[in-house]
Amino acid sequence: MRIEDEIKQPIFRNENQKAHINLVFTAGWLQLRQAAAFKPLGLTLPQFNILRILRGQHPLPATVALLIDRMLDKTSNASRIVDRLEEKKLVTRTVCPANRRAVDIRITQAGLDLLETIETTGVLEHANMSRLSEAELRQLNHLLDKIRSAEE
Amino acid sequence: MRIEDEIKQPIFRNENQKAHINLVFTAGWLQLRQAAAFKPLGLTLPQFNILRILRGQHPLPATVALLIDRMLDKTSNASRIVDRLEEKKLVTRTVCPANRRAVDIRITQAGLDLLETIETTGVLEHANMSRLSEAELRQLNHLLDKIRSAEE
DNA sequence: CAACATTAAATGTATGTACATTATATTTGC
DNA sequence: GCAAATATAATGTACATACATTTAATGTTG
Secondary structure, three states: HHHHHHHHOOOOOOOOHHHHHHHHHHHHHHHHHHHHHHHOOOOOHHHHHHHHHHHHHOOOOOOHHHHHOOOOOOOOOOOHHHHHHHHHEEEEEEOOOOOOOOOOEEHHHHHHHHHHHHHHHHOOHHOOOOOOOOOHHHHHHHHHHOOOOOOO | OOOOHHHHOOOOOOOHHHHHHHHHHHHHHHHHHHHEEEEEEEHHHHHHHHHHHHHHHOOOOOOOOHHHOOOOOOOOOOOHHHHHHHHHOOOEEEEEEOOOOOEEEEEEEHHHHHHHHHHHOOOOOHHOOOOHHHHHHHHHHHHHHOOOOOOO
């Protein structure tokens, strides 16, 4: 469906505004589908993203600072997302012996198993961009990088 | 900056995953800039979006159901966003005389003035996609529409 | 018309986002 | 070595998101 029809706004001020709204709307659309896929597993999208970062480090631990560095959304609150994962026993938290200010966070076997389940059962199948060809995906990546190439 | 460098992940599973992450990251990047621009005015992004819908209706009122219908994010809670706008005297709320279940929401002169200020002082100047040409914007709109064209 | 269903908005609750502040631990400079 | 600065995570607060439940008004039907 065209963005005009999705949000019932037939006219945009210009192509720039239309693309802006389309971009935000489409990102939300994708994330909503992903979140819906995780729901039966009791996981949220930020929790999933943190679990993936932890698996990338495994068997080494990660600190909160490392998680923030790797997260898409730098301003979200990694501490509290780790709280939820710890409650579900998907990660462990121990004071770092080398630096007692820092905290070593590790994914558990249950966490690894959950990621494995998500990836092998194809729950994310309908939350991706498989409608685009390889060439279109590259084109999209190029355009998106260019949007952010504005002066900081 | 390329998405690889933004989130310090040098390798993606495939172009699809890379475009997915790039899309979500870029939308967040744009929204963060918009939100920062509104901050000095004491307005949040969802509040701004609702004000714009109300101006589109002005001088007719809107109901909460109409706001939800027009919002980018259907699942957000229009009632409570209107609460905040009402506290700031940017909108008024009165029970609809024709249907006492519904509520007539109207933008005030202060609300109209605030929108005017935002649009004439160019506070959103750095939160747009002006780096893309007209042709690139059209291309982007096409690709985004195609992403969402997947089976529901 | 009374019982039931539907509609419209508000409210409740868990989670996340954005940003400021606080509590400790460590580092640095005198 | 100790005071001040810095680093690291946790906590506080306001707002938003996601979704379930509640409250009240209106419609529908026997």
